[in-house]
Amino acid sequence: xxxxxxxxxxxxxxxxxxxxxxxxxxxxxxxxxxxxxxxxxxxxxxxxxxxxxxxxxxxxxxxxxxxxxxxxxxxxxxxxxxxxxxxxxxxxxxxxxxxxxxxxxxxxxxxxxxxxxxxxxxxxxxxxxxxxxxxxxxxxxxxxxxxxxxxxxxxxxxxxxxxxxxxxxxxxxxxxxxxxxxxxxxxxxxxxxxxxxxxxxxxxxxxxxxxxxxxxxxxxxxxxxxxxxxxxxxxxxxxxxxxxxxxxxxxxxxxxxxxxxxxxxxxxxxxxxxxxxxxxxxxxxxxxxxxxxxxxxxxxxxxxxxxxxxxxxxxxxxxxxxxxxxxxxxxxxxxxxxxxxxxxxxxxxxxxxxxxxxxxxxxxxxxxxxxxxxxxxxxxxxxxxxxxxxxxxxxxxxxxxxxxxxxxxxxxxxxxxxxxxxxxxxxxxxxxxxxxxxxxxxxxxxxxxxxxxxxxxxxxxxxxxxxxxxxxxxxxxxxxxxxxxxxxxxxxxxxxxxxxxxxxxxxxxxxxxxxxxxxxxxxxxxxxxxxxxxxxxxxxxxxxxxxxxxxxxxxxxxxxxxxxxxxxxxxxxxxxxxxxxxxxxxxxx
Ligand SMILES: Nc1ncnc2c1ncn2[C@@H]1O[C@H](COP(=O)(O)OP(=O)(O)OP(=O)(O)O)[C@@H](O)[C@H]1O
Ligand SMILES: [Mg+2]
Numbered sequence: 001x002x003x004x005x006x007x008x009x010x011x012x013x014x015x016x017x018x019x020x021x022x023x024x025x026x027x028x029x030x031x032x033x034x035x036x037x038x039x040x041x042x043x044x045x046x047x048x049x050x051x052x053x054x055x056x057x058x059x060x061x062x063x064x065x066x067x068x069x070x071x072x073x074x075x076x077x078x079x080x081x082x083x084x085x086x087x088x089x090x091x092x093x094x095x096x097x098x099x100x101x102x103x104x105x106x107x108x109x110x111x112x113x114x115x116x117x118x119x120x121x122x123x124x125x126x127x128x129x130x131x132x133x134x135x136x137x138x139x140x141x142x143x144x145x146x147x148x149x150x151x152x153x154x155x156x157x158x159x160x161x162x163x164x165x166x167x168x169x170x171x172x173x174x175x176x177x178x179x180x181x182x183x184x185x186x187x188x189x190x191x192x193x194x195x196x197x198x199x200x201x202x203x204x205x206x207x208x209x210x211x212x213x214x215x216x217x218x219x220x221x222x223x224x225x226x227x228x229x230x231x232x233x234x235x236x237x238x239x240x241x242x243x244x245x246x247x248x249x250x251x252x253x254x255x256x257x258x259x260x261x262x263x264x265x266x267x268x269x270x271x272x273x274x275x276x277x278x279x280x281x282x283x284x285x286x287x288x289x290x291x292x293x294x295x296x297x298x299x300x301x302x303x304x305x306x307x308x309x310x311x312x313x314x315x316x317x318x319x320x321x322x323x324x325x326x327x328x329x330x331x332x333x334x335x336x337x338x339x340x341x342x343x344x345x346x347x348x349x350x351x352x353x354x355x356x357x358x359x360x361x362x363x364x365x366x367x368x369x370x371x372x373x374x375x376x377x378x379x380x381x382x383x384x385x386x387x388x389x390x391x392x393x394x395x396x397x398x399x400x401x402x403x404x405x406x407x408x409x410x411x412x413x414x415x416x417x418x419x420x421x422x423x424x425x426x427x428x429x430x431x432x433x434x435x436x437x438x439x440x441x442x443x444x445x446x447x448x449x450x451x452x453x454x455x456x457x458x459x460x461x462x463x464x465x466x467x468x469x470x471x472x473x474x475x476x477x478x479x480x481x482x483x484x485x486x487x488x489x490x491x492x493x494x495x496x497x498x499x500x501x502x503x504x505x506x507x508x509x510x511x512x513x514x515x516x517x518x519x520x521x522x523x524x525x526x527x528x529x530x531x532x533x534x535x536x537x538x539x540x541x542x543x544x545x546x547x548x549x550x551x552x553x554x555x556x557x558x559x560x561x562x563x564x565x566x567x568x569x570x571x572x573x574x575x576x577x578x579x580x581x582x583x584x585x586x587x588x589x
Contacts, residue, residue, distance in 0.1 A: 011129035014076055014106035015154065020301035021103040024161060025052025025150055026170040027302060028104055032145050033178050033187075034094035035101075036060030038081065039143065042201065043186040046175065050192070051167025052150065053158075059144040065114045067122040071134055073112070074126060076102045090292040092256055097298070101145075105129055107157070108150045114143040128153040164192075165401055172196055176212060177258045180251050180285060183208050194547065205236055205285065213249070214552050216430075216559030221283065226321030230291040231314055233321035238282035240272055240326055247558055248281040254288040254295055259306045267315040271322035286318060402550040408541040410550050417577035423553060424541045425566035430556045431495055432534035432567045439474055439526045446476035446491040453489040453502050454482075460513040462487070468512065471529050477505055496539050497549075507536040518568060531567045 022028060029046060036044045039062025049055040065073060072078045079098030082088055088096060104110060106129035115121035121139035125132040151158035161167065168191050179187045179199050189197035202208035210218040220242035226233045252259055268284050296307045308314045403411040410421050438444040457465065462485045465472070472479050476493030492501035511532050512519060518535060522528040539545070545553070557563045557572065566572050581587075 010076065011106060014102045014129050021099055022107055022150075023302065024170065025056060025167045026174045028052060028056045028108075028147050028150065029058065029171050030174045030178070030302075031095075031100035031104060032056065032058035032147070033175065035145075036062055036143065037178065037182050037185060038093045038095050039063045041142065041185055044188070046171070046187075046189045048168065048171055048189070048191050051162075051164035052171055053161055053164065053167060054148065056147045056150070057144065059142065061140070061142040064116045064119075064141045064143055065122070066116055066119060067134060070112060070114050070122045070124050071131070073101050074105055074124065074131060078102075088298060090255075091297060094257055094303075102129070104147055107154055108152065109148045111146045111148075112143065113137050113139055113145075115139045115141055117141040168196070169401060177251055179208060179212065180205075181253055181256055181258055196547065198548070209236065209285070214555035214559065216556045217247075217283075220559060221285070222325050224321050224325035226317065226324055228317050228320065229313065230294070231317040232289045233286060233317050235284070235286040237268065237284050237286070237322055237325060240282070242282075242559075247283075249283045249285070251285050252288070253286070254290065254306055255297070256287075257297065257303065257306075260304055261306070263311065263315055264318050267319040268322045271319045271326060284322075286321075288314065288318070290314065402547065402554065404545055404550060406542075407544045410545075410553065412554065414575075417575065417579070417581065420574045420576065421554070421557065421572055422541075422566075422570075422574075423543070423545065423550075424538050425570055425572040426553055426557045426563075427496070427538035428534040428566040428568075429560050429563060429572055430534075430553070431538055432530050433560045433562075434495075435475055435530040435533055436526065438476075439471075439530070443474035444476035444493050446478065446493050448478075448491045449489065449501070453505075455487050455489065455502070455506060455509075457485050457487060457509060458513065459485060461485075461509045464509055464512045468525065468529060471525060475529060475533055477501075479505070493537075495537050498539060498543050499537060504533070504537045508532045511536070534567050 021031065025048065029048065029052060033044055033046060036058060037060075039060060041060035041062035043061050045057075045059045047055070047057040069080070075098075077098045079096060081093045081098075082091055082096045101110075101112075105126040109128075110126040112124045112126075113121055115137075118141075121137040122134055123137040124134045151161070171191070172189065175187055175189050175197055179197075183202040183205060186201050187197060187199040189195075199208065199211050202211060206218050206221070206223075209221065220239055221236035222239050223236055224234065250265055252261055252264055264286070265284065268286065269282065272282055290308065294309045296309075297303065299305060299307045401413055404423075405411060408423060410423055410426075412419055412421075435444060462481065465479055465487050466481050469479060469481065476491070478490040478492075480488045480490065482488050489501070489505060492505065493499075494501075508529075512528065518531050519528045522531055539553075564571060564573055
């Protein structure tokens with residue numbers, strides 16, 4: 001009888017393995033960046049073209065490889081990271097299977113350039129799994145891998161790739177996750193020539209979180225640290241009073257690697273139960289460590305999930321850790337917050353009449369109507385979005401696809417359609433709340449002017465400065481009445497890069513002197529000043545913004561107490577639902 005069983009040729013075996021490891025461009029990015037971080041890189045540069053479908057390039061300044069290792073790395077099961085079965089019990093590196101490079105190489109055209117310190121570099125070229133050659137090349141220590149034309153030799157897989165925008169978002173999200181797993185390396189992402197992520201080395205988690213999502217978001221988080229039976233849980237979680245408002249972000253890590261686990265998210269949410277309204281989704285950045293052998297990291301083809309030996313114990317530890325952090329806060333929080341803003345928050349939460357800055361009822365109603373969905377999808381939503389995405393589908397982070405139109409409005413995709421924010425109104429809201437908070441705290445930061453300004457004012461304007469001088473100082477304006485209707489300005493705040501301190505201050509003084517609807521609607525001097533500052537100092541319509549600036553505006557707006565209206569009570573956000581779009585295009589019914 002003829003034999004029916006035979007060993008698959010290497011290239012075919014690699015392609016089959018690639019089916020599991022390389023699902024889409026983001027898998028390539030993830031594997032290559034993980035390799036860079038495993039090689040102790042201090043800086044990783046990622047460039048993608050067309051969502052990574054056309055090209056992914058990852059360059060690092062890590063240890064690099066000599067020629068033998070560079071060639072060996074393209075072989076299946078070639079790894080420097082573990083040697084024995086026991087090593088897997090306590091593995092700290094991202095990689096351990098020795099499958100990523102050969103898998104990627106089998107479904108693309110791959111070029112690897114690498115050099116160890118002081119050595120001549122090697123370039124290896126691979127196409128559809130075949131090594132085309134290895135040659136000398138000049139380069140500094142480190143490794144660059146370029147992957148072009150993903151799935152060019154497996155058209156059936158290429159067909160399943162999503163739009164470039166969707167793939168790009170997945171890449172951003174994967175890098176955010178790796179950026180939270182490794183704080184000390186600088187991470188940079190460019191997509192079609194646009195800079196999408198620029199993370200400097202961070203000395204702690206708060207710093208990295210602020211670089212990713214802004215100071216306002218970072219300020220809404222509380223630290224936690226907990227240990228029981230060798231299980232440690234550390235990280236940052238949302239303050240209970242912020243849990244329902246800021247966009248939600250969930251990231252779990254164990255032994256330094258990201259993973260998904262719905263049970264643990266649920267356990268953490270349980271800890272909030274008595275402190276947040278039901279349905280609130282707190283942000284969670286949780287870093288777990290367990291004794292060697294207590295977690296199996298090799299249970300999922302792309303390592304998106306892990307298996308804990310004692311799942312219940314880990315869930316209990318997470319719940320206890322979060323509960324502990326929330327409990328310490330709730331006693332302190334009532335003391336250190338001053339009346340103005342918490343009052344606004346309480347008013348809205350209780351559904352009581354909204355404060356005077358808001359048209360009655362509108363803010364509360366809109367909140368109930370829609371909560372912006374700019375955070376990553378959480379685990380449940382990923383699963384619901386599921387089919388074809390795979391269990392490790394990277395959460396989509398819509399906030400990275402922001403469009404500015406007419407240098408005035410910013411568009412962002414949400415789960416149920418799209419939202420448009422008015423950049424000036426949004427920034428007014430941010431500045432107003434920021435200054436009110438600064439009045440309660442130590443005052444606004446300010447910058448000393450290299451050349452002090454001299455302003456000549458009308459008598460009524462001059463007396464405004466005399467009356468409000470201490471408040472101006474707290475707002476960051478060091479103004480000195482100099483006599484003869486002249487004031488000297490020594491320092492000014494710097495709320496955004498396009499800020500014109502002189503113009504802002506002149507306009508503020510004029511408005512405060514003349515009085516307006518805005519200043520009359522204020523209940524006290526602090527509010528009067530904060531409203532005029534917000535109105536005059538905010539980014540103007542017609543100002544072109546860089547992508548990071550737009551992102552920051554979004555982050556900060558959704559970090560405010562009342563994001564939906566500016567200080568005049570005008571809307572900051574307009575929503576266009578998919579339903580509405582469908583209706584207008586005649587798609588409905
Ligand atoms: N950027 C890099 N710098 C230095 N060495 C690298 C780099 N990328 C890969 N290597 C070397 O090549 C080997 C193979 O890489 P590959 O990603 O295929 O496997 P791995 O990282 O060991 O395991 P896994 O398949 O789980 O990722 C690594 O073990 C490492 O020694
Ligand atoms: Mg690897």
